[in-house]
Amino acid sequence: MLAFGFSAGLPYTLLLGTLNAWLSEAKVDLTTIGILSWIGLAYAFKFLWSPLLDHLQLPLLRRLGRRRSWLVVCQAVLAIAFVVLASIDPALGIGSFALVAVLAAFTSATQDVVVDAWRIDVADKTATLELLSTIYQFGYRIAALVGGALALVLAARIGWANVYTIMGGLMALVILVTMAAPDTTAPVGDKAKALELQQVPRKYRNVGLAIVAISWTWAIFTIGSFMVSSLSVSGGQKPDAGSFIKFTAPWIVVATVLIPAVVAAWMLKLKRNAGAGHRFRPPTMIDKVADHTYYALILPLAELVGPLRWGSLIVLGLILSYRLCDSIWGPFAFPFYLEELHFTHDEVAFASKIFGVLMTIGGIALGGILFVWLGRMPTLILGALVAAASNLLYADLASGGYWIDIFAHYTGIEFLANYVGVPARMTRLMLAISGENVAGGLAGAAFIAYLSTIASKEYSAVQYALLSSLTFLVGSLGRGALGQAIEVHGYAPVFRFTAALGLIAVAFCLMEWGRSRRAVAGAGTGP
Numbered sequence: 001m002l003a004f005g006f007s008a009g010l011p012y013t014l015l016l017g018t019l020n021a022w023l024s025e026a027k028v029d030l031t032t033i034g035i036l037s038w039i040g041l042a043y044a045f046k047f048l049w050s051p052l053l054d055h056l057q058l059p060l061l062r063r064l065g066r067r068r069s070w071l072v073v074c075q076a077v078l079a080i081a082f083v084v085l086a087s088i089d090p091a092l093g094i095g096s097f098a099l100v101a102v103l104a105a106f107t108s109a110t111q112d113v114v115v116d117a118w119r120i121d122v123a124d125k126t127a128t129l130e131l132l133s134t135i136y137q138f139g140y141r142i143a144a145l146v147g148g149a150l151a152l153v154l155a156a157r158i159g160w161a162n163v164y165t166i167m168g169g170l171m172a173l174v175i176l177v178t179m180a181a182p183d184t185t186a187p188v189g190d191k192a193k194a195l196e197l198q199q200v201p202r203k204y205r206n207v208g209l210a211i212v213a214i215s216w217t218w219a220i221f222t223i224g225s226f227m228v229s230s231l232s233v234s235g236g237q238k239p240d241a242g243s244f245i246k247f248t249a250p251w252i253v254v255a256t257v258l259i260p261a262v263v264a265a266w267m268l269k270l271k272r273n274a275g276a277g278h279r280f281r282p283p284t285m286i287d288k289v290a291d292h293t294y295y296a297l298i299l300p301l302a303e304l305v306g307p308l309r310w311g312s313l314i315v316l317g318l319i320l321s322y323r324l325c326d327s328i329w330g331p332f333a334f335p336f337y338l339e340e341l342h343f344t345h346d347e348v349a350f351a352s353k354i355f356g357v358l359m360t361i362g363g364i365a366l367g368g369i370l371f372v373w374l375g376r377m378p379t380l381i382l383g384a385l386v387a388a389a390s391n392l393l394y395a396d397l398a399s400g401g402y403w404i405d406i407f408a409h410y411t412g413i414e415f416l417a418n419y420v421g422v423p424a425r426m427t428r429l430m431l432a433i434s435g436e437n438v439a440g441g442l443a444g445a446a447f448i449a450y451l452s453t454i455a456s457k458e459y460s461a462v463q464y465a466l467l468s469s470l471t472f473l474v475g476s477l478g479r480g481a482l483g484q485a486i487e488v489h490g491y492a493p494v495f496r497f498t499a500a501l502g503l504i505a506v507a508f509c510l511m512e513w514g515r516s517r518r519a520v521a522g523a524g525t526g527p
Helices: 002-026 030-044 050-055 059-064 069-087 094-122 129-158 159-178 191-197 202-232 241-274 285-308 309-319 331-339 343-374 375-400 404-410 413-420 424-454 461-468 473-477 479-489 490-523
Strands: none
Touching: 002 030, 002 069, 002 094, 002 129, 002 159, 002 331, 030 059, 030 129, 030 202, 030 473, 030 479, 059 069, 069 094, 069 159, 094 129, 094 331, 094 461, 129 343, 129 490, 191 424, 202 241, 202 490, 241 285, 241 309, 241 343, 241 473, 241 479, 285 309, 285 461, 309 473, 309 490, 331 343, 331 375, 331 479, 343 375, 343 424, 343 461, 375 404, 375 424, 375 490, 404 413, 404 424, 413 424, 424 461, 479 490
């Protein structure tokens, strides 16, 4: 389990974080970096193809078992992909580089699905699911340090190509562990789940799935075609990222969020009208895939829309906007540190990947304490406020750090830093990172707790997976336009803009607080 956690965390760190440091040093423009960061959507929407992994077996590798066969293929593809990335100069072949990165992200997301399923399948009374999950997280964090801090330190000495070749070798070594791991048996059919699904007649469920499938297919095709046209044009006029976020991105949100929500409400109405009494019919293989997809995508939304009704629009707005102000600029952190502020790899590795991680842990702990002291909604609102305000720290850092210096002086941090020999510029960076990471940890803890409270107990796992996947949708779509804005206006004005974006989440939190208070009051005065 430790090795599987490592194999899941390493590609995620290398593709969604460290890769941006390499691209910035290769002088790839920020608009392109922002668009290429859309590969992270593969992790957000991996639930779309997860049903296939439960029912499809790889023909030539069946003897390895249903889980190990997929793991071996995914890890082999990732190992090869990192070596291929190392052979491509992103400054000269960004199109080919992006194609390999997209393949690697899709493969990594697929591996995550299989590892999660393997962990659940092999858990027993001795190796409990909680124990395996803890070991998995430990391996994941080790991978984050190796793919983040260690990769930055090594890149300063041996270059990025050699670093990614080494990382490919580490992925190849994990295959040996996978070959020795136990496999799992095929799951026993859940008749209760099948009966629950058949409370809505299959023909209507298939119509609903078709509508959602068409919407998602259009959205994925639109995103993919824009990425291809943006990354493959050399010398000519590239598509405008600003126009995309203004005119196309809202329709992508409609296709991936609102249309499925409307279909879910329709399914709920059909379920209520149909009532019980549908006879159980053993499903075919195609039926199983369709049922699994319906169970993973539409049913969780139906269970959210049903109790909340129109209030679900507020909840969905909160989910889409809560992490917007920090998720939208994430890919530009390394370009900002390395190219704009000219910090060294070692300095960034320590400040961001070691010190910053400790600050994030502190923020998570603070969020848990405040959740107990203040309650759910006050903590959620506070998290949204501090997450937005933390962007102003980076705006100040980009402008020279005047206010950070004043804070350091009057709190004694400046004296302490001088005493231990930390340069003033490094003190500014660490203070900005500590503020942002504590705020991010606090907001993240509050948001996870909020999602956990609104999730239906009956469908908690699939509903939580679906809702959490929507969290970074809007932020991801806006990154290309944000990179374009940084190139035109600079970092400081853009950080002030992202801080203002955070107020959208605050507004939704206030509306959700009012809605939940009215719901509690209504329940208290009901029959």
